[in-house]
Amino acid sequence: MEMNKQMFQQRKKQFLCGLLVTAMLTACSDTADKTQPVSHPPEVKGEVYLAPDSPKKAYIKTAKLVMTQHPLLEPLTGKITYNESVTSRISSPVAGRVIASPLALGTQVQAGSTLLELDSPDVAAAEADYAKAQADLTLASKAFNRQRELYAGKAIPQKDLEQAQENFNATRSEARRAQDRLKNLHISAGRSDGRFSLRSPIPGVVVERNVNPGMEVRPDRDAPLFVVSNLKKLTLLMAVFEVNLNKIRLGQKLSVSVPAYPGELFPATVQYIAQVLDEKTHTVQVRCDLPNADGRLLPGMYATISVDSEPGDLAFVIPLTAVFTEGDDDYVFIALDENHYQQRPVEIGLRLKDKAVVTGGLKPDEQLVTEGALTLRVEEEVETESDKP
Numbered sequence: 001m002e003m004n005k006q007m008f009q010q011r012k013k014q015f016l017c018g019l020l021v022t023a024m025l026t027a028c029s030d031t032a033d034k035t036q037p038v039s040h041p042p043e044v045k046g047e048v049y050l051a052p053d054s055p056k057k058a059y060i061k062t063a064k065l066v067m068t069q070h071p072l073l074e075p076l077t078g079k080i081t082y083n084e085s086v087t088s089r090i091s092s093p094v095a096g097r098v099i100a101s102p103l104a105l106g107t108q109v110q111a112g113s114t115l116l117e118l119d120s121p122d123v124a125a126a127e128a129d130y131a132k133a134q135a136d137l138t139l140a141s142k143a144f145n146r147q148r149e150l151y152a153g154k155a156i157p158q159k160d161l162e163q164a165q166e167n168f169n170a171t172r173s174e175a176r177r178a179q180d181r182l183k184n185l186h187i188s189a190g191r192s193d194g195r196f197s198l199r200s201p202i203p204g205v206v207v208e209r210n211v212n213p214g215m216e217v218r219p220d221r222d223a224p225l226f227v228v229s230n231l232k233k234l235t236l237l238m239a240v241f242e243v244n245l246n247k248i249r250l251g252q253k254l255s256v257s258v259p260a261y262p263g264e265l266f267p268a269t270v271q272y273i274a275q276v277l278d279e280k281t282h283t284v285q286v287r288c289d290l291p292n293a294d295g296r297l298l299p300g301m302y303a304t305i306s307v308d309s310e311p312g313d314l315a316f317v318i319p320l321t322a323v324f325t326e327g328d329d330d331y332v333f334i335a336l337d338e339n340h341y342q343q344r345p346v347e348i349g350l351r352l353k354d355k356a357v358v359t360g361g362l363k364p365d366e367q368l369v370t371e372g373a374l375t376l377r378v379e380e381e382v383e384t385e386s387d388k389p
Helices: 002-033 055-059 121-152 158-184 242-245 374-385
Strands: 047-049 061-065 076-082 089-092 094-100 114-119 195-199 206-211 228-229 231-242 251-259 266-273 284-291 304-307 316-320 323-324 329-335 340-351 356-361 366-372
Touching: 002 356, 047 329, 089 316, 114 228, 121 195, 231 242, 231 304, 242 284, 242 304, 316 366, 323 374, 329 374, 340 374, 366 374
Parallel strands: none
Antiparallel strands: 047 340, 061 366, 076 231, 076 304, 089 228, 094 114, 114 195, 206 228, 231 284, 251 266, 251 304, 266 284, 316 356, 323 329, 329 340, 329 366, 340 356
16 A cells, blocks of 8 residues: 555656656747747838738839930920922923823822923914024025125125124024023924923922813912922921920931831931021921831821930930839839839939939949839838837
8 A cells, every 4th residue: 555655656756747847848949939030131211122922023013224315305296298309399381281191190200201291372382483583593694694795795885784784693592582492391493283291300209280181271370280209308397495496406316206107216317497486386497307218208297206315425214103202302113132122212304204314313234113113112111110119
């Protein structure tokens, strides 16, 4: 009986010792767990950390910063027109009736190509005048030669010879005038059919036609019968406000876009700056050379013109979606790595419709947050609020 009691006491002591050891190990484990540091990045003002699996990262887009030529002012609007140096508006110098089908629109012509033919009383009269002048000149020449022979034989006085010479000179001048009239009309001397061929003075394309078969035409007609132009060379007209005139100069290169070809840019060069200011609109008209080798641009098209800086004048041109404003300052976010973003103040020189020209605060090759800047800003505020005691 005594032995059983001793065994019970011994087992009780073993149980209590085991329980004590377990409690001590548990306490040590809890203490170790509480003192073990939690892995998280250091908190820095103006910086945001996103977890690698954060769903917010789907709204963040970045792009590498590269310095480029930048716009000097808001895009201008303009209109494409014919280049007047290679355009001719052609009217008939004589009255007449169209006797053949005029050349069709879109026809390619060379200098001297016939555009239409007329049956012209004016031409018939000019041919008759030339024929009469030539006949009169022949008679006057014979009379002068006869008088000169008579004078040589002392059969007539000198005044008769002088009168014959004067008549000959006047008749010769009239013959030259009649001949020049035919030459100006591009009519061969000796013809008498009264036909007139209207010709193109320059090579190009028939872009306008205001005449039909059988139509009566006159030299005093207001509208030209034909317009021929070289459409490989066009002119761009634009109006520049007085305040922006110092950003436009002769020979400056411009970039032109038209609605017909979205995303494409066509080069133009400033050729002429008007010397008179429009007092009503306070604008100055500017003419630009616009090459059109492939013929895709058409007169009458409206265009948007970008005026860029010189090739050596570079800046960062970023989308406005990357910029957010607080107070009087503008900010962007720079991606330091895939999960780490830094808020950065920037200086904006020109704010356009969807872009901004940044003149300070950024460096080349940095990763700019182009979309999702406001998402990061909200996340920054949440982190700041959670850090408050």
